[in-house]
Amino acid sequence: MTRTASKMVEPGSPMPAFRLPDSAGRELDSAELDDNPVLVAFICNHCPFVKHIAPALAGFAREYMDRGLAVVAINSNDGSTYPDDSPARMADEVRRRDYPFPYLADETQEVARAFGAACTPDFFLYDRNHRLVYRGQFDDSRPGSDTPVTGADLRAACDTVLAGDTPDPEHQKPSLGCNIKWR
Numbered sequence: 001m002t003r004t005a006s007k008m009v010e011p012g013s014p015m016p017a018f019r020l021p022d023s024a025g026r027e028l029d030s031a032e033l034d035d036n037p038v039l040v041a042f043i044c045n046h047c048p049f050v051k052h053i054a055p056a057l058a059g060f061a062r063e064y065m066d067r068g069l070a071v072v073a074i075n076s077n078d079g080s081t082y083p084d085d086s087p088a089r090m091a092d093e094v095r096r097r098d099y100p101f102p103y104l105a106d107e108t109q110e111v112a113r114a115f116g117a118a119c120t121p122d123f124f125l126y127d128r129n130h131r132l133v134y135r136g137q138f139d140d141s142r143p144g145s146d147t148p149v150t151g152a153d154l155r156a157a158c159d160t161v162l163a164g165d166t167p168d169p170e171h172q173k174p175s176l177g178c179n180i181k182w183r
Helices: 048-066 087-097 110-115 152-162
Strands: 019-021 027-029 038-042 070-075 103-105 122-126 132-136 176-179
Touching: 019 103, 038 048, 038 110, 048 070, 048 087, 048 152, 048 176, 087 103, 122 152, 132 152
Parallel strands: 038 070, 070 103
Antiparallel strands: 019 027, 038 122, 122 132
16 A cells, blocks of 8 residues: 655645536535635545545534535546446545535546645645645544544644634644555
8 A cells, every 4th residue: 555645735825716516416616615724635535545434434424514514525536447436436435424515526637736635635724714724634643553633633633613703733644544546
């Protein structure tokens, strides 16, 4: 299992605009997310790192969406080389994982490049003005470790943003996962 770390994009960066189809074919435009803090999660179906956190991510998203956080997930993997990550398989993943958020297909991979995404999972949290305030890991748990999946790092960042403050960039750790499967 290859481990790739997130790039740790500069805090304060604006959220890139995007318009992508979800797993049911409906398009989501990032402009629809106005006035809300936004979490953008780069995930996929086959990555062991994503599979490790998927149940906790679904629960986390339900909890924080109820508190006013907009959550979207984007799959940017090359579905022709990795058919488990194809848009056709994403709808199955949404049902199986009971994801409450839109799961978007970035088939051109342009959105992943615009965000500076490098791995799955890779998390980008934006404040109400859609400026980057957190980038990094869900928590310290990894596949095969005895560390429980809690989402502690991302929870702390989201709690801070929802309270109207900015998470400290010095206390943000890169995410670690599978590299995005580029064309």
